[in-house]
Amino acid sequence: MKVLVIGSGGREHALIWKIQQSPKVSHTYCAPGNAGIAEIAETVNLSASDIEGLARFASKNEVDLTIVGPEVPLTMGIVDLFEKSGLKIFGPSKKAAEMEGSKSFSKEIMKKYGIPTAAYESFTSKEEALTYIDRVGAPIVIKADGLAAGKGVVVAMTVEEAKAAVHSIMGEKVFGSAGNSVVIEEFMEGEEASILAFSDGKNVAMLPSAQDHKPIFDDDYGPNTGGMGAYSPAPVITKEMEKEILETIIIPTIKGMASEGRAYKGILYTGLMITDKRPKVVEFNARFGDPECQPLMMRMESDIIPVMEASTDGTLDKVDIKWKEGASVCVVMASKGYPGSYKKGQVISGLDTLKKEENVFVFHAGTKESGEDVVTNGGRVLGVTATGENVKNAITRAYGAVHKINWDGAYFRKDIGKKALERNQ
Ligand code: AMP
Ligand code: GLY
Numbered sequence: 058m059k060v061l062v063i064g065s066g067g068r069e070h071a072l073i074w075k076i077q078q079s080p081k082v083s084h085t086y087c088a089p090g091n092a093g094i095a096e097i098a099e100t101v102n103l104s105a106s107d108i109e110g111l112a113r114f115a116s117k118n119e120v121d122l123t124i125v126g127p128e129v130p131l132t133m134g135i136v137d138l139f140e141k142s143g144l145k146i147f148g149p150s151k152k153a154a155e156m157e158g159s160k161s162f163s164k165e166i167m168k169k170y171g172i173p174t175a176a177y178e179s180f181t182s183k184e185e186a187l188t189y190i191d192r193v194g195a196p197i198v199i200k201a202d203g204l205a206a207g208k209g210v211v212v213a214m215t216v217e218e219a220k221a222a223v224h225s226i227m228g229e230k231v232f233g234s235a236g237n238s239v240v241i242e243e244f245m246e247g248e249e250a251s252i253l254a255f256s257d258g259k260n261v262a263m264l265p266s267a268q269d270h271k272p273i274f275d276d277d278y279g280p281n282t283g284g285m286g287a288y289s290p291a292p293v294i295t296k297e298m299e300k301e302i303l304e305t306i307i308i309p310t311i312k313g314m315a316s317e318g319r320a321y322k323g324i325l326y327t328g329l330m331i332t333d334k335r336p337k338v339v340e341f342n343a344r345f346g347d348p349e350c351q352p353l354m355m356r357m358e359s360d361i362i363p364v365m366e367a368s369t370d371g372t373l374d375k376v377d378i379k380w381k382e383g384a385s386v387c388v389v390m391a392s393k394g395y396p397g398s399y400k401k402g403q404v405i406s407g408l409d410t411l412k413k414e415e416n417v418f419v420f421h422a423g424t425k426e427s428g429e430d431v432v433t434n435g436g437r438v439l440g441v442t443a444t445g446e447n448v449k450n451a452i453t454r455a456y457g458a459v460h461k462i463n464w465d466g467a468y469f470r471k472d473i474g475k476k477a478l479e480r481n482q
Contacts (some may be wrong), residue, residue: 058082058083058122058362059082059083059084059085059086059119059120059121059122059474060078060082060084060085060086060094060119060120060121060122060124060362061086061087061088061101061111061114061118061122061123061124062085062086062088062123062124062126062150063087063088063111063123063124063125063126063127063130063135063237064087064088064105064125064126064127065087065089065090065091065094065105065126065422066091066126066127066347066422066423066437067126067182067348067349067350067387067389067421067422067437067439067440067474068126068344068345068348068460069087069094069126069351070091070093070094070351070420070421070422070456071350071351071353071354071355071418071420071440071442072126072273072350072354072361073085073087073094073097073098073122074097074354074418074420075107075354075357075361076124076361076362077098077208078360079098079360079361079362080360080482081360081362081363081420082362084099085098085099085101086098086099086101086114086118086120087095087099087100087101088100088101088102088103088104088105088111088114089102089104090099090105091404091421091424091425091434092277092420092421092424092425092426092431092432093411093420093421093424093431093439094417094421095426101114105125105126105127105129106130106133106139106289108130108133108134108135108138110140111123111130111135111168112135112138112139112142112144112352115139115142115144117429120144121145122145122146122147122345122362122365123139123144123145123146123147123357124146124147124148124346125146125147125148125323126345126347127474128154128157128158128204128344129204130170131148131149131151131154131157131158131317131323131344132151132154132155132204132231132343133147133151133183134150134151134160136148136149136150136151136154136322136323137150137151138328141412145366145369146214146369147365147368147369148322148323148324148344149321149322149323149343150319150320150322150342151244152318152319153314153319153320153321153322153323153343154320154343155289155319156310156314156321156339156342156343157204157340157342157343157344158199158203158204158340158343159202159203159324159342160200160202160203160240160340161179161202161238161240163340163341164177164179164181164240164242164324165254165312165340166310166314167310168311168319168374168376170309170312170313171309172305172306172309172310172313173306173335173336173337173338174241174242174338174339175198175243175245175330175337175339176242176243177240177241177242177243177245177429177480178240178241178242179202179238179239179240179241180227180238180241180393180420181237181238182409183223183224183227183228183276183431186223186227186241187220187223189237190219190223190241191216191380192227192230192240192324193386194216195213195214195215195216195219195250196212196213196214196240196243196244196338196353197211197213197216197219197242197243197244198212198213198241198242199211199213199219199222199223199226199239199240200239200241201226201232201235201236201239201241201263202235202237202238202240203232203234203235203236203237203436204235205232205235205236205284207281208232208281208314208455209226209232209235209236209341210255210281211226211394212244213421216326219295221240221243222238223239226239227239239342245330245339246332246393247248247330247331247332247333247337248331248476249268249269249271249329249331249339250266250267250268250291250293250294250326250327250329250331251266251267251268251269251326251329251346252264252266252267252294252299252302252307252326252327252329253267253288253324253325253326253327253345253346254303254307254324254325254327254350255323255324255355255364255365255367255368255373255378256311256321256322256324256325256368256373257322257325257342257367257368257369257370257371257372257373257374258311258315258320258321258322258371258444259311259320259371259373259374260290260371260373260374261307261308261311261325261373261377262300262305262354262364262373262376262387263299263303263307264353264357264378264380265289265290265294265352265353265356265380266289266290266291266293266294266299267287267288267289267290267291267295267346267349267352267412268287268288268289268291268476268477269284269286269287269346269348269349270284270286270287270301270470270472270473271284271285271394272285273285273391273395273470274297274470275470275471275472276472280397281354281394281396282350282395282396282436282437283348283390283436283437284346284347284348284437285348285349285387285391285437285469285470285473286386286388286389286469286470286474287346287348287349287351287352287386287387287473288352288384288385288386288387288448288451288452288471288473288477289349289352289353289356289384289385289476290384291477292477292480292481293331293480294329294331294336295474298331298334298336300336301336302327302329302336304361305476306327306329306336306338307325307327308445310325310327310341311325321434322334322368322369323343323344323368324343324345324398325341325342325343326339326341326342326343326344326345326346326349327335327340328341328342334348341422347422348387348389348437348440349443351383351387351420351440351442352384352385352386352387352442355381355385355418355442355444356380356381356383356384356444357378357380357444358378358379358380358381359376359378359379359380359381363376364378366375381444381471382446383444383445383446383447383450383451384444384445384446384447384448384450384451384477385442385443385444385445385451386442386443386445386448386451386452386454386455386473386474387420387437387440387441387442387455387473388440388441388442388455388456388459388469388470388473389422389437389439389469389470389473390437390438390439390440390441390459390462390467390468390469391436391437391438391467391468392423392435392436392438392466392467392468393466393467393468393470394435394466395436395437395456395468396436399422399436400432400433400436400466401432401433401435402427402432402433403432403433403459403464403465403466403467404427404431404432404464404465405430405431405432405438405439405462405463405464406462406464407461407462407463408431408462410456410461411458411461411462416443416444416445417441417442417443417454417455417457417458418442418443419439419440419441419442419458420438420439420440420441420442421440421463422435422436422438422439422440423435423436423437423438424438424439431461433464433466438464438467439462441455441458441459441462442455443458447481448474448477448478448481449474449478449481451474452473452474455473456471
């Protein structure tokens with residue numbers, strides 16, 4: 058079968074790496090892709106948000122299954138458009154993807170179906186939001202309602218900071234119409250982790266736990282990024298807690314969405330805060346996490362294609378997914394200056410030597426080909442991912458590979474996986 062993957066990050070490279078291990082797949086396209094993806098798939102010069110162009114491409118090239126990486130095409134309704142054209146596609150419909158597209162919508166669902174999360178209020182009036190902050194005080198969390206490329210959340214430690222966030226989101230509209238309303242929620246203290254689950258609208262299959270590292274600097278200092286590294290499993294989530302997450306969060310969410318007439322198919326990503334040993338939802342995303350997808354794909358034993366087909370066909374109860382024992386770790390190598398401004402076009406060295414290495418794979422994110430070279434082309438550049446018998450081993454292997462790669466201005470966190478090591482001791 059012919060598969061089309063939409064997106065251009067490390068997540069999409071990892072999905073393609075995994076998809077191509079399926080004996081069912083004969084050809085892979087990726088739109089738009091990156092330099093690493095171009096080495097293993099046919100890249101197509103279409104943007105991830107050109108949903109009409111992508112549907113035309115899939116029809117013309119008789120693509121059997123399309124897999125959507127990022128959230129923007131999902132919230133634009135790419136799944137509805139493809140299905141209307143008789144094309145098979147993995148992901149939630151526009152109405153279901155609102156779980157990520159609108160924070161106030163996802164909070165309403167959580168409230169209605171009793172899903173554990175931070176207490177909150179939504180506001181469309183700036184003045185009312187400011188009055189509320191005065192009343193409840195800090196610490197408090199301010200969230201732009203709509204998509205803001207992961208930047209629309211301010212964890213405010215003071216009332217002044219919280220009010221400044223409301224002014225910039227609702228007054229200055231720094232995230233455009235995503236700031237027409239805000240969610241203001243209770244600050245939760247704890248350790249974060251991610252649980253992803255496949256869903257076919259009724260049945261779910263949970264993936265192993267993972268943990269992202271959002272802040273740019275070691276020990277979680279500095280501004281948030283798209284994610285500087287991830288590992289799986291995350292020992293902060295115990296086996297019993299996994300069961301609790303499935304029963305109190307994932308199943309009620311999928312059931313709730315079905316009864317709202319918004320059957321949720323694809324991947325449901327749940328960002329969790331583990332507070333006093335209880336899991337609470339921080340956010341839902343309508344797609345695989347990046348970088349969580351990279352270590353998860355390296356741990357997946359089963360063929361992913363039948364699982365994705367079962368998710369789209371409503372037969373997920375018929376599949377059994379196997380995962381590799383041990384652990385995997387992804388260290389993100391970024392351009393110096395990210396998440397602020399950074400240089401592009403730096404020549405990356407050391408990639409070829411790693412191609413022979415076992416248990417290590419370098420997933421590309423912001424890279425492009427330039428003549429014979431691979432050069433940097435974004436903030437997050439590479440996701441160096443390794444498996445091991447345990448997290449310690451996987452960390453050693455991943456950093457061993459990171460040290461073989463270089464470019465002028467390469468930056469990475471030195472402590473990916475440290476929280477897991479501390480818990481395992
Ligand atoms: P979100 O986009 O909703 O995941 O928020 C981005 C980040 O802000 C999360 O990964 C958390 O680190 C932090 N955050 C969001 N909501 C809360 C909350 N209620 N309490 C504490 N931290 C939060
Ligand atoms: N790693 C967080 C996300 O993909 O949103």
